[in-house]
Amino acid sequence: MTANGYAQLRKRPRVAALVGVLVGLLAALSASALPATALGVDAPRTSAADVIDPDTAAETIAVWIRQTSDKAGIPDVAVTVEGDGFSQDFTTDKDGRVAVGLPGPGTYTVTVDEGTIPESAGKLPDGSNPREVRVVQTNKNVPANFLASTTAGTGTGSTPAPSGSAGTEAPGGTTGDGTGAAVPQATTSGTGFWGIVSAKLATGVIFGLLLALAAIGASLIYGTTGLNNFAHGELVTFGGLMAYVLAGFGAPGAVGIIGAVILGGLFGFVQDSAIWRPLRRRRVGLIPLMIVSIGLALATRYIFVFFFGADRLSLPNNPSPFLVLGAVSLRFTDVLGAVLSIIVLLAVAFVMLRTKLGKAARAVADNSALAAASGIDVDRVIRSVWIGAGALAALSGVLIAYYQALRWDTGSAILLLIFAAVTLGGLGSAFGALVGSMVLSIFMNLSTLVLPENLKYAAALVVLILILLFRPQGILGKRERVG
Amino acid sequence: MNLNFIWLALGEAISPTTAAYALATIGLVVHFGFTGLLNFGQAGFMAVGGYAFAITTLKLGLPLPFAFLAAILASAAFALVLGIPTLRLRSDYLAIVTIAAAEIIRLSVKTPELTDITGGATGLNGAAATFNALNPIPDGRYGIGVLTYTADQLWVRVLGWALVLIACLIVFLLIRSPWGRVIKGIREDEDAVRSLGKNVFSYKMQALVLGGVLGGLAGALFILPRSLQPDNYGTQLTFFLYTIMLLGGATTVFGPLVGSMLFWVVLSLSDGLLSLGVRSGLLPLTSTQQGPIRFIIVGAALALLVVFRPQGLLGKKKEVFFSA
Numbered sequence: 001m002t003a004n005g006y007a008q009l010r011k012r013p014r015v016a017a018l019v020g021v022l023v024g025l026l027a028a029l030s031a032s033a034l035p036a037t038a039l040g041v042d043a044p045r046t047s048a049a050d051v052i053d054p055d056t057a058a059e060t061i062a063v064w065i066r067q068t069s070d071k072a073g074i075p076d077v078a079v080t081v082e083g084d085g086f087s088q089d090f091t092t093d094k095d096g097r098v099a100v101g102l103p104g105p106g107t108y109t110v111t112v113d114e115g116t117i118p119e120s121a122g123k124l125p126d127g128s129n130p131r132e133v134r135v136v137q138t139n140k141n142v143p144a145n146f147l148a149s150t151t152a153g154t155g156t157g158s159t160p161a162p163s164g165s166a167g168t169e170a171p172g173g174t175t176g177d178g179t180g181a182a183v184p185q186a187t188t189s190g191t192g193f194w195g196i197v198s199a200k201l202a203t204g205v206i207f208g209l210l211l212a213l214a215a216i217g218a219s220l221i222y223g224t225t226g227l228n229n230f231a232h233g234e235l236v237t238f239g240g241l242m243a244y245v246l247a248g249f250g251a252p253g254a255v256g257i258i259g260a261v262i263l264g265g266l267f268g269f270v271q272d273s274a275i276w277r278p279l280r281r282r283r284v285g286l287i288p289l290m291i292v293s294i295g296l297a298l299a300t301r302y303i304f305v306f307f308f309g310a311d312r313l314s315l316p317n318n319p320s321p322f323l324v325l326g327a328v329s330l331r332f333t334d335v336l337g338a339v340l341s342i343i344v345l346l347a348v349a350f351v352m353l354r355t356k357l358g359k360a361a362r363a364v365a366d367n368s369a370l371a372a373a374s375g376i377d378v379d380r381v382i383r384s385v386w387i388g389a390g391a392l393a394a395l396s397g398v399l400i401a402y403y404q405a406l407r408w409d410t411g412s413a414i415l416l417l418i419f420a421a422v423t424l425g426g427l428g429s430a431f432g433a434l435v436g437s438m439v440l441s442i443f444m445n446l447s448t449l450v451l452p453e454n455l456k457y458a459a460a461l462v463v464l465i466l467i468l469l470f471r472p473q474g475i476l477g478k479r480e481r482v483g
Numbered sequence: 484m485n486l487n488f489i490w491l492a493l494g495e496a497i498s499p500t501t502a503a504y505a506l507a508t509i510g511l512v513v514h515f516g517f518t519g520l521l522n523f524g525q526a527g528f529m530a531v532g533g534y535a536f537a538i539t540t541l542k543l544g545l546p547l548p549f550a551f552l553a554a555i556l557a558s559a560a561f562a563l564v565l566g567i568p569t570l571r572l573r574s575d576y577l578a579i580v581t582i583a584a585a586e587i588i589r590l591s592v593k594t595p596e597l598t599d600i601t602g603g604a605t606g607l608n609g610a611a612a613t614f615n616a617l618n619p620i621p622d623g624r625y626g627i628g629v630l631t632y633t634a635d636q637l638w639v640r641v642l643g644w645a646l647v648l649i650a651c652l653i654v655f656l657l658i659r660s661p662w663g664r665v666i667k668g669i670r671e672d673e674d675a676v677r678s679l680g681k682n683v684f685s686y687k688m689q690a691l692v693l694g695g696v697l698g699g700l701a702g703a704l705f706i707l708p709r710s711l712q713p714d715n716y717g718t719q720l721t722f723f724l725y726t727i728m729l730l731g732g733a734t735t736v737f738g739p740l741v742g743s744m745l746f747w748v749v750l751s752l753s754d755g756l757l758s759l760g761v762r763s764g765l766l767p768l769t770s771t772q773q774g775p776i777r778f779i780i781v782g783a784a785l786a787l788l789v790v791f792r793p794q795g796l797l798g799k800k801k802e803v804f805f806s807a
Contacts (some may be wrong), residue, residue, distance in 0.1 A: 125770045284790060287521065287574065287805040289731070291789040294722050299782030302775035309771060363549050416586060419579050458590040461583040468576050469568045 029120050052101030059102040061133055062141040063110060066096050067121050073097060074148060078116040079193055081106035089141045091116075099141070110144040113146055123149045195327030201444040202328045207340035208441030210403060212415065213396035215421040216348060217268075219387025219433035222422065223365030224378075224385050225276070227289050231297035232393060232418055236411030237304055239264045239394025240401035244313050253316070253333075253345040257340075260398045262390045268390020269295075272383050280379075297412065304408040313406045344395060344436060348388075357384055406474075417444075417457070420464035426474030435475055486754030490629040495747040496603060499520035502643035503529075504746070508727045508739035509650050511695030512608045516733040518690040519659060519670035519804060521578040524565070525698050525724050527585025530716035532560045532699025533706045534601060537610035543598060547613045551703060558699025561588075562692040570687045582718060586777035614639070614707055647740065650697055655736045666690055670743075670804055671673060714724045719778070726785040732798030733805075741796055750777050 054060045061081060065074045066374035073096020080089050081100045086108070093473060101178065102108065102285045114123060115135045124146050135142050158437035242263045243256040251259065278288060322332035363371040366382045372378045404410075421440045425432025440460055447459040467474065495501060507529055535557035539550040569580045592601040601607070618638040624631045632640065651670050665686050668676040677683050705715075706737040723746075731742025757773050760766035788795070795801045 128770075228579065281791065282790070285805055288789040288793060290521075290575065291576065291725060292786040294725070295782045295784070295786030295789070297718065297782070298722055299779045300780035302782065305775040306772050306779070416579075416583055420583070423576075423579065452594050452596055455590065455594055458587045461587050463570075464583050465580050468572060468580055470552065472572065472576060 013260050026470075044060070047404040052103060053098035054101040057101030057103075059105055059135045060110060060141055061100040061102060061144050062097065063090070063092065063100060063144045063146070063149065064095075064097045065092050065112060065146045068259070074117055074121050076116065078113035078289050080111045080113070081108050082111070092158070100313065102135060105135050108135060113144055115372075117148055124148050129184065131262070144172050192327075195444070197449070198326060199328050200448065201442065202325075202330070204442035204445035205328075205337045205438070206334055206403065207445070208438040209338050209345070209420055211417060211441055212345060212437035213341055213399070214393045214414070215418045215425075215437045216345070217385075217392045218432065219422045219425070219430055220361065220365070220385045220419050221389050223429070224288075224361060224382050226286050227276070227293065227417070230290065230293040230415065231271075231300060232389075233263065233409075233411030233413070233415035234297050234300040234304070235390050235393035236397040236400065236414065237301070237406075237408065238267050238390075238411070239397030239429065240315075240406045240410055241304060241308060241313075241397075243398040243401060244315060244406060247315055256315070257398050258325045258393045259394070264394020264397070265387045265391035267394070268386040268388070269383065271385035271390070276386070277379065277383070280382075297415075301408060301412055308408060310408060313401075315401050315406065317402055333399075333402040337403055340395070341399065344392070348392070348430065351388075361385055416464070417441075417460055420460055420467075423464055423472075424474055429474070432474050439475070484656065485759075486785070487629045488759070489752070492751035492755055494630045494750050495751045496744040497640055497644065497703060498747065499639045499708045501743050501747045502640070502647050503701045504724065504727055505647050505701075505743035506643075506650055506704060506741045507698045507701035508682070508724050508743060509647070509654055509736070509759050510694035510701065510732070511724050511728050512733060512736065513654060513690055513697065514695035514738055515805075516695075516735070516738075517620040517663070517670060518666050518687060519574070520570075520579045520687060520691060520694075521574040522580045522691070523718075523721055524581030524583075525694075526586045526716045526718065526720035527581070528561060529559050529702030529705060529720065530585070530588050530592070530697045531714070532702030533711050533716075534607075534702075535699070536703035537607040537706060537711045538600060540610045540613050541607055547617055550610075550613065551700070554699045554703040555696050556634030558695045558702070561694050561699075562695030563688070565692040565695075566688045570684055570691065577656045582721070585716070586718065589713050589716050597674065601713075602792035604713060605650070605712055607706075608710040610711060611635075611639070611662045614642075630792070636708070641706075643704050643707070646670070646700065650700075651736055654693075656696075657703065658736060662686075680778075722785065723781060726788070729785065729788045729795055732795030733793070734802045735795070735797040738795055738797045745796075753777060753780060 050090055063079050063081075065077050065079070066072060067074060073092065073094070074094055075094045075096055077091065077092045077096070078089060079098060079100075080087065082088075083103075083106050086103050088100070090100060092098045109130050110133055112124060114129065117123070128146060131144055131146075133142055133144050214236050216233065217235070218229055221229050221232070239260045246256040246259045247253070275292070276289075279292065284292075316333065317333055319331060320330040323330045323335050350358075352362065360371065360376045360381045361384070363374070363376055364378050368378050371381075393411075397406075400406075400410060400414070417440065421436035422433050423436070424440055424478040425434065425436025440463060443463060444456045444460045447456050451459055507525055509526050510528065511522065514525075515519040532554040534555040539553040540547070543549075545553075565581065565584055569577050572580065575667025591597070592602075593604045595603050597603065598605075614773045615635045615638065618634055620634040620638050622634050622640075624633060625637050626632050629688050658666070662804055665676060665681055668679075668681075668687045669683055669686055673683055676686075702716075727742040728739060729742075730746060731740065754773070754777060757766065757768070757776060758770075761768050761770060793805070794800045
């Protein structure tokens with residue numbers, strides 16, 4: 001059920017009508033088209049007798065005018081709906097709603113007479129009035145929501161949404177939905193039980209690989225500095241957004257991915273030199289560091305909203321199936337994402353095991369004082385870890401943007417999954433993060449076989465809690481890490 | 484030029500939302516400031532309290548005292564469930580478990596299957612009816628200038644702040660008591676307290692329940708002036724509470740009060756100034772760009788406070804245990 005669906009549900013006062021809307025939503029096309037168009041389409045300003053009954057019209061707009069502060073409806077506000085020679089005046093009922101029956105599909109302009117909104121209720125935000133509403137065939141209760149606010153009225157904390165404009169889905173705190181919503185587009189569920197299982201398994205594996213890219217960086221940062229980086233999700237989002245910007249300049253996908261990875265590494269480097277290294281120098285404790293990362297996450301997240309808006313962004317993608325394995329159908333970018341993740345993860349493994357830098361990083365993670373004493377430049381290692389973590393997270397962000405969706409909170413939505421994966425595998429261990437991500441993601445997607453879809457994220461968090469209780473060192477973690 | 488927003492912003496200092504945030508932060512101070520428990524799930528406690536309150540009122544139709552009792556019992560139960568397994572964990576593990584638990588609550592109540600009880604993603608509306616029915620204040624409008632309130636609005640303010648002051652008093656007395664000294668001892672050095680023969684786990688649990696109940700009551704207070712919506716209880720609610728706590732002073736009883744008032748007045752003022760600037764064309768922003776700015780301010784304030792003034796406005800520097 002979409003947020004839009006809920007918005008529509010809210011608009012009908014009667015329970016019977018609620019059921020009606022639900023049925024209408026589920027079987028929208030089967031609804032019998034009532035002769036709504038029989039009413040004078042080109043009638044000018046109509047009298048009350050010509051009002052199209054919204055209960056029988058095939059297309060309706062649901063106008064709802066409320067106050068931002070307490071979401072109370074504003075009654076007796078004059079609303080005009082115009083379009084295609086149709087023009088009618090309405091007033092909102094005691095809940096601030098009015099249902100408008102339409103003569104047919106088309107684009108309608110909903111204008112609220114702001115003079116009729118009482119002074120105490122405030123004003124509509126600039127640009128929200130009048131509103132263009134597009135109505136397609138048999139589309140009932142298309143929302144036209146307006147939120148009036150006194151200038152300070154938004155200070156009640158009731159709106160996590162950064163923008164006061166209604167009609168768009170409230171973006172604040174939709175953490176679970178970010179990961180939960182868009183999965184079926186990647187893998188079409190096949191026929192029969194095993195078809196569904198294999199589709200979910202494929203989703204789980206691909207998402208697990210993408211998650212692992214982000215989780216390894218978080219795990220290395222934790223290992224080398226002890227910091228639970230709550231701003232790691234923003235590194236992920238950053239990558240996706242940079243690819244989006246590059247795509248906006250007309251860069252091909254490959255350039256977008258490489259560019260995002262380079263910029264992501266740069267972002268990690270800048271973060272470390274501007275924030276984390278000075279704080280290490282000041283010998284700030286781990287708890288304040290954690291809180292700093294929370295503040296940083298909050299600020300960065302909304303800087304993204306500031307520049308990119310709260311809506312969903314999409315990268316140019318070819319939706320046609322590229323690889324079909326039984327019931328599983330994958331797009332080119334899905335396959336590319338998985339292959340690229342595997343290559344990069346192998347490269348990370350090589351760096352960690354075979355190079356001097358990797359050895360140094362593992363030494364710092366193991367015991368940073370001892371590493372420093374044996375001649376390892378700890379600061380340099382940590383800087384490299386930040387650069388690497390930024391680049392990996394950015395790659396993860398781009399691939400997630402291709403795989404699911406990109407929004408300002410794409411990264412923060414999976415932050416707790418990253419933590420869960422890292423904890424599951426063993427805090428501070430790079431390979432643990434990989435194993436943890438895969439196990440978690442596959443579990444999460446298979447859990448939807450028995451659980452409602454929107455609870456899979458919660459299921460993953462339950463796993464996180466259980467792991468912390470029974471095996472806090474994680475699958476591959478070492479016992480002595482647990483303090 | 485309409486400067487009403489200045490008055491409205493000052494009015495935020497006594498708004499019920501400010502009171503609810505103050506109350507929840509007092510709970511957080513008990514957890515983090517006095518006991519040293521890194522609870523990142525205070526939003527979860529508020530959600531549990533709020534839902535218990537709303538469901539008792541709306542679905543069971545019970546009178547107001549039962550609704551408050553339900554909020555208290557539910558949040559205490561949540562604290563027990565959360566505390567039994569996690570209080571033995573290291574502090575950063577506790578942080579992750581509590582934040583995850585709060586998210587589990589938020590996501591679970593949104594499940595369409597539970598719509599009959601929790602209202603699903605839409606939440607619940609009208610939980611304040613029994614509360615307003617008990618309003619002893621005669622109808623009319625009270626206040627001066629822009630800051631006039633209806634009888635119901637005044638009633639929720641009076642009761643909300645009364646609740647906050649009672650909570651402050653209780654916590655103040657508790658912290659001065661021998662119980663409070665043990666709690667603070669645990670914060671400073673858990674092993675030392677244990678070596679004195681105190682049951683550290685039990686004390687931590689009592690602190691978790693106390694702070695959680697305050698959070699639950701705050702959740703009930705929070706929904707009195709508005710409808711209950713699950714997405715209000717996201718992680719950023721907890722982060723707002725941390726900002727308020729660090730602003731007022733994490734180891735003080737009255738810090739949350741000052742912090743919450745200052746927090747909301749400053750946020751509303753900055754909102755007002757921004758929209759003034761936008762409307763008059765001084766600031767080249769769209770109205771949708773205006774919204775995120777407050778969150779950017781909060782985030783930056785949180786990060787700067789904890790580094791540069793960890794004791795907050797009212798705290799003492801030497802009592803700041805966590806920056807060592």
